[in-house]
Amino acid sequence: MAKGDPGAPARGRRAAPRSRKATTGDPELVQLLTPSGERIESVTGPDGTEYRVDFTDEEYRGLYRDLVLVRKLDAEATALQRQGELGIWASLLGQEAAQVGSGRALRSQDMAFPTYREHGVLYCRGIDPIMPLGLFRGVDQGGWDPNEFKFNMYTIVIGAQTLHATGYAMGVAMDGRTGTDDGEAVIAYFGDGATSQGDVNEAFVWAGVFNSPLVFFCQNNQYAISEPLERQTRIPLYRRAAGFGFPGIRVDGNDVLATYAVTRHALDNARHGQGPSLIEAYTYRMGAHTTSDDPTRYRIASEVEAWQAKDPIARMKAFLEREKIADAGFFGEVDEQARREAVDLRERVLAMPNPEPGTIFDHVYPNGSPLLDQQREQFSRYLESFEGSVH
Structure with missing residues (x-):
């Protein structure tokens, strides 16, 4: 796990070869690691902020x-879906960094407030990677505790989580949990297609007006399902933030x-x-939007091949090799x-017990409801009507 802070004093690392400055209005990416694995010491952003990292080996x-x-x-989950063990899967292939x-x-x-694709963020929050697979297998509704892991449940409705995040961030500010180094911040994940949703734009309005401690993190993977970016916007997505203040x-x-x-x-x-901000992470979805x-x-195919040359894992490996931070033994150990x-994930998924059908009503409301009890009873009678049937 990386724990270093950008801008922290260097801890015995060799000097990086060069620096680069991004000019105001220039859509050039903030980049510290080139596709070939060359390290850039620092980058000055449009607002004058210097971006850098100084991690230990x-x-x-x-x-x-x-x-x-x-x-x-993620690849294992995709294979499980193809073999009929998951109902659907939204791969993050290409978006790992x-x-x-x-x-x-x-x-x-x-x-953090995720969509349905933030398996990498979930992993970084210390949540067992089997948790979202239970959701997509249909045996539960996602089993982690958002309060324990500070990671909300997956949200299937496109863009809805940005409103949830905005409301939560407004509460953080109203509770006085900002203004110090140990203050709380909130991050909302969404894709480039979601920026066309009313929910996302409403979240921008509210977050801006109420100066909410919220980072909008857009993973621009170039396609909203099947629509390319140029069908979504006339300007780079990050520039939209200016209109919301x-x-x-x-x-x-x-x-990474x-x-x-x-x-x-x-x-x-x-x-x-200091209020909200919008990060546009310019990346590429190497696989399908979902397995459907x-x-x-x-x-x-040539477009996919061009982006494969920018692969996030390949460039990090090239950097480690270039700087002699890791050797073949390390890479082999990681692969193993x-x-x-x-393998462990696959075995645990296959061992998941099928839930009793009636348990679908168990967690709708914390204290139940008369209407829910009525629906449970009707469903129970429906299931009993099949008892003794020959299939």
Whole structure:
């Protein structure tokens, strides 16, 4: 796990080869690690903020381990769906750096509101990766405690979680839990397609007007299911923030270091009472929108190949090799750990017991309701009508 802070004093690391400055109005990404694995010491953003990280070698290796494990577990879930063990799965393939970088940037007191694809952030919050698989297998409604892990339940309705996050962040501010280093910040995840939803734009309005301690984190993976980005917006998404009265910035979402630095800075601004901001993590969905989708119907192979050259894991591995931070033994050990964890995940999914049908009513309301009791009784009679039937 990476724990270093961007801008912290260097701890014995060799100097990075160069720096780069992003100019105001330039849609150039904030980037600290090139696709070839070359480290950039620092980047000055449009507002003059210097973005940098200074991690220990172990922390760099930890980020690489996170990326590999998250991808392998995601691939296993996709395979389980293809074999009929899950009803559906929304893969994060290609978006690992955006999720691991932002997930590791969260402090323990911060609260996250995900969509249905933030498996990498979930992993970084310490939640057992089997939890979302129970949801997509249909045996539960997601089994983690949002208060314990500071990670809300998956939200299937596109963009709805941004309103949930805004309300929660308004409460944080009203409770006086901002203004200090140990203040609480909130992050809301959504995709580029969700920016066309009314919920998201309403969340922008409320968060801006009430100066909520909230970071809107848009994973721009270039496609809203089958619609390309140019069907969603006439300007870069991060520039939309200006119309709502708060800053926006675009980061290379395939660069785990830059994503960490930008997200940590935005969260710290929020916790100190400086209000909301929008991060556009510019990345690419390498696979299908979900396992019900066929991306070959709306994008060409050469586009996918171009983005494969920017793969977040490959560039982190190249950096570790270039700086002699890791060797073949380390990479082999990580691959073996990923294999073991994937096998364990598969075995536990296959061992999940099928729930009794009537349990669907158990957690609708904390104290039940007369209408719910009536529906439970009707459903029970319906199930009993099949007893003794020959199938």
